[in-house]
Amino acid sequence: MGIILGLVVAAVTFHGAAARQIEVGGDRAGWTTGLQYDPVNATVGTSLVFKYARGQHNVVQVAKPDCTFANATQVAGLTDTPFNLTLNHPGTFYYACSVSGHCDADAAPKAAAKAPVPAAASSVQIKQPTTVGQSKCAPPVLVPETNDTFHVSCLSPGVPLSPGQVANNYYTLANPYPSKVVAIVQEKSQIVDGTGRAVPLSEAYAHHFFGNARFVVAEGAELRGTEVKEPLPQPYFQLVNGTFFDDPANRRMNIHLINTLGVGPEDIARCIECWCDTVAAFQQNYHGGTACCSPNDCPTPRAKEPPTVYYLQYNVSYRDPQPIPDLIPASPVLLDVVNGSVEYDVFAKGPGSVDTRNLTAPFDQQCPQVAPFGLLRCTGHQHIGGICMEIVDTETGHVICTSCSVYGNSTSADTPGQEKGYLVRMTDDTIVPPYPLQPGQKVTIVSKYSADDKHYGVMALWILTVTNWDPTCPGGALAKNTPAGSFDVYTTFAGPAGGAVTNATAH
């Protein structure tokens, strides 16, 4: 795991015996994170081949061997893999991945100073993203007035951020569960600082948290107000195999936080929606979102202040499933209104106008079920501008469930959980008995955003709780292995046929 430097230096000359085609990172590793790329000696006409996980990286030619992306030009987009770049001019060229967190801003300039330009032969240092301490959980405590329910409070590793800085890294979180199968009673999380202070979104904007759907589910700014795993009506329980999470590889989580202290109101949307600041990205119809998050978007006069260390505080309570009479297991399933693309853009269409997206597909498209199943709870995930999401029974037009965006109503943006102007909660719908769905039955998922103003890189994800879901399906109660650096997200509408785990990119 880890997001490290992705920067390659190509020194191109007219003469020499360099290879005519060079696979960056070799044919096995390719263009990825966690590697140190050796400088490349090439002659005019040499091709650099960049092979990367589709949707996860890009190739940007940078003016200097650093990660500021000043005067940078994107040469290959997220989906252009494999990308064949022919070097047509002599000179020294630098390539980096501009996906947030993939190029290490601290390591590169120091190395660049050592590098004899234009020979650029010295290699660039690898540096792990800085964190403070390790993730840890307090010992379980019995919840008062119960004799069987335990509460565990945990903290992610500390994420130090100065004003204007962005963190978008993978972290290994401590396991809150005992090494057995438990029934989840409740889950709550929030952003705190080192003193345990609840930090408002106007200070540390929670862009998203994304990990194994059975561990801690995908959420973002709405995490304080939305209890995705609030108690389900009995006898429904989500079961978690704590033993599975003994393996740290299964507890990786992508945490994306932005310190917005001092960022002016005119720059806030640009900063927290991560607008792309290269023309090339715009030409590729990717205007903002995870791949474009950079401190360039968040100018603040406070940038020189020392960092504050932020933590994701994640609490779970669980109980032993054995004594629960007639327990019915329920499973998390994620759906995406843009069919696994995860992010989309909303363009301004005038006051009062609404951008509506919808997608119709069999609910179980990715992991065909053999038996009827039921939709028990629907919780959406939208970004600022979101209005509501719906799931409609395509055949009958019946609206099965609705989840709406709730905005902070405090007079100030500094009230944690009620931050004025921020999306602080998604409402949820719980359907008892669960809405019955047949294998192959189609649903239409709908997402509505306000189009009063533009909103780049928005999302419309459903975080659903489903009964009688095949437990071998990804997103089912029992997890499959999560590959390093990928998301174990099951989007029924996307990914390879047959219900394999989709390495979706995030919000």
Ligand SMILES: *[C@@H]1O[C@H](CO)[C@@H](O)[C@H](O)[C@H]1NC(C)=O
């Ligand atoms: C690239 O060229 C430099 C300078 O001539 C040389 O020191 C270095 O070994 C070469 N690297 C490779 C990988 O051929």
Ligand SMILES: *[C@@H]1O[C@H](CO)[C@@H](O)[C@H](O)[C@H]1NC(C)=O
């Ligand atoms: C960007 O390019 C322009 C024109 O080539 C140059 O004047 C400017 O200094 C460059 N900016 C940076 C930060 O390199």
Ligand SMILES: *[C@@H]1O[C@H](CO)[C@@H](O)[C@H](O)[C@H]1NC(C)=O
């Ligand atoms: C890359 O382009 C060059 C020049 O067009 C070509 O010779 C080479 O075969 C291409 N390589 C790949 C992997 O497509």
Ligand SMILES: *[C@@H]1O[C@H](CO)[C@@H](O)[C@H](O)[C@H]1NC(C)=O
């Ligand atoms: C726990 O409490 C329930 C009632 O709330 C009771 O029926 C049960 O016997 C108790 N179990 C233990 C182990 O004390």
Ligand SMILES: *[C@@H]1O[C@H](CO)[C@@H](O)[C@H](O)[C@H]1NC(C)=O
């Ligand atoms: C998590 O649990 C701790 C300790 O019980 C508590 O102080 C904190 O407020 C809880 N956080 C949330 C988000 O519920």
Ligand SMILES: *[C@@H]1O[C@H](CO)[C@@H](O)[C@H](O)[C@H]1NC(C)=O
């Ligand atoms: C829980 O996960 C462990 C480790 O992946 C696995 O060996 C075990 O079979 C699982 N238990 C159940 C009940 O599925």
Ligand SMILES: *[C@@H]1O[C@H](CO)[C@@H](O)[C@H](O)[C@H]1NC(C)=O
């Ligand atoms: C889905 O969108 C199409 C047009 O894009 C519209 O005609 C249709 O009514 C929408 N369906 C729902 C359920 O919103």
Ligand SMILES: *[C@@H]1O[C@H](CO)[C@@H](O)[C@H](O)[C@H]1NC(C)=O
């Ligand atoms: C503000 O929002 C909270 C929770 O969403 C709600 O309980 C409260 O009534 C609201 N207050 C006002 C004045 O609207």
Ligand SMILES: *[C@@H]1O[C@H](CO)[C@@H](O)[C@H](O)[C@H]1NC(C)=O
């Ligand atoms: C969604 O994407 C999958 C995989 O790319 C494709 O097979 C499917 O047809 C798409 N579904 C819709 C409704 O566009």
Ligand SMILES: *[C@@H]1O[C@H](CO)[C@@H](O)[C@H](O)[C@H]1NC(C)=O
């Ligand atoms: C997900 O990532 C793993 C490891 O990188 C890879 O083996 C697998 O093919 C990827 N799956 C998809 C659907 O891209």
